[in-house]
Amino acid sequence: MTQQPAIVSIVIPCYNHGQYLQEALDSIDYNKINYSVEIIIVDDGSSDHETLQKLESLKQLNYTVIHQTNGGPGKARNTGINVAVGKYILPLDADNKIDPNYINKAIPLLEKNQADIVYAAPNFFGDTSIKKRQFKVRPFDDLGLVTGNCADGCAIYRKEVWTKNGGYDEAMPYYGFEDWEFWINASKNNFIFHFINEKLFFYRIIGDSMIAQFDNNERNVLIHRYLAKKHSDFFLEKLVKITYIRERYFYDLLRFPITPIVYLLYWLGILENTTLRAKKKYAHYEVNKKIA
Structure with missing residues (x-):
């Protein structure tokens, strides 16, 4: 055509x-x-x-x-x-x-x-x-x-x-x-x-x-x-990260009344949000996995 x-x-x-x-x-x-x-x-x-x-x-x-x-x-x-x-x-x-x-x-x-x-x-x-x-x-x-x-x-x-x-x-x-x-x-x-x-x-x-x-x-x-x-390895890796994020989220909630301030700092970029933190935390695992 x-x-x-x-x-x-x-x-x-x-x-x-x-x-x-x-x-x-x-x-x-x-x-x-x-x-x-x-x-x-x-x-x-x-x-x-x-x-x-x-x-x-x-x-x-x-x-x-x-x-x-x-x-x-x-x-x-x-x-x-x-x-x-x-x-x-x-x-x-x-x-x-x-x-x-x-x-x-x-x-x-x-x-x-x-x-x-x-x-x-x-x-x-x-x-x-x-x-x-x-x-x-x-x-x-x-x-x-x-x-x-x-x-x-x-x-x-x-x-x-x-x-x-x-x-x-x-x-x-x-x-x-x-x-x-x-x-x-x-x-x-x-x-x-x-x-x-x-x-x-x-x-x-x-x-x-x-x-x-x-x-x-x-x-x-x-x-x-x-x-x-x-895709068990993929699911396991992502679920571990999700669990970490969830734990950080609930930890932040427990810090009330400073929680609104924490989330304001996330929004302003002064603090790193939990998703980025989790990805960095497990970045070394991904690098080592590729090398292996």
């Missing part, structure tokens, strides 16, 4: 979402994007006639369409990224859309080596009455990754991140959490995250979508347990 070598490869997994796919493609406006892109659509074993018909018509328009048996979003992304030629990767779900400025704002940060992974906030549309599906995206914090995800999968990152991570985990107990595991892996591999605090992609809320089934608390616990077991 592009005359020049692609800088950004947009990989679109599609499973029975043919009715939305054209909207996703239309949001990739070549006239507004300052960089060359390629689009790779991965059919993840769709059975819906409308989707199969749409994919066939896109092949006729010279879009790259790859078919595979159903393996979930992680496998579909791996399939697409494996053949991608772009220096940077942008996964885009078939039912979502992007603002062209997302790419325009992310690439300069990546090109200047200010980040390896750039992500932004979502603009929700569709069935927005389902409030519990409107997740929060927050600035990157390695400690926070042990309690929950910080970013959606619709991020722009170096292909090197995917390579060093070993791709997306295709063995997750349930679909829909591949991004969280991918970011944990990226953090372990010391890649730099950058959050653009703007709404630069559109996240469609569908009542009967795949992710809707993951509101089950038991499944969330099983996923958390799976990640903690797979």
Whole structure:
């Protein structure tokens, strides 16, 4: 779809979402994007006639369409990224859309080596009455990754991140959490995250979508347990730091009534806050771990 070598490869997994796919493609406006892109659509074993018909018509328009048996979003992304030629990767779900400025704002940060992974906030549309599906995206914090995800999968990152991570985990107990595991892996591999605090992609809320089934608390616990077991060293290290911060916090509370003064000094930068203190306290451990 592009005359020049692609800088950004947009990989679109599609499973029975043919009715939305054209909207996703239309949001990739070549006239507004300052960089060359390629689009790779991965059919993840769709059975819906409308989707199969749409994919066939896109092949006729010279879009790259790859078919595979159903393996979930992680496998579909791996399939697409494996053949991608772009220096940077942008996964885009078939039912979502992007603002062209997302790419325009992310690439300069990546090109200047200010980040390896750039992500932004979502603009929700569709069935927005389902409030519990409107997740929060927050600035990157390695400690926070042990309690929950910080970013959606619709991020722009170096292909090197995917390579060093070993791709997306295709063995997750349930679909829909591949991004969280991918970011944990990226953090372990010391890649730099950058959050653009703007709404630069559109996240469609569908009542009967795949992710809707993951509101089950038991499944969330099983996923958390799976990640903690797979990345046990990472979880242990971060939880030790969190425990230290919590102890410092409660110690400060016990010093009331001087606590407000202490927190004022934190805010003014005169005292070091507990998070920074914890990171410095355990910095030598991280250095020794790398040497070992």
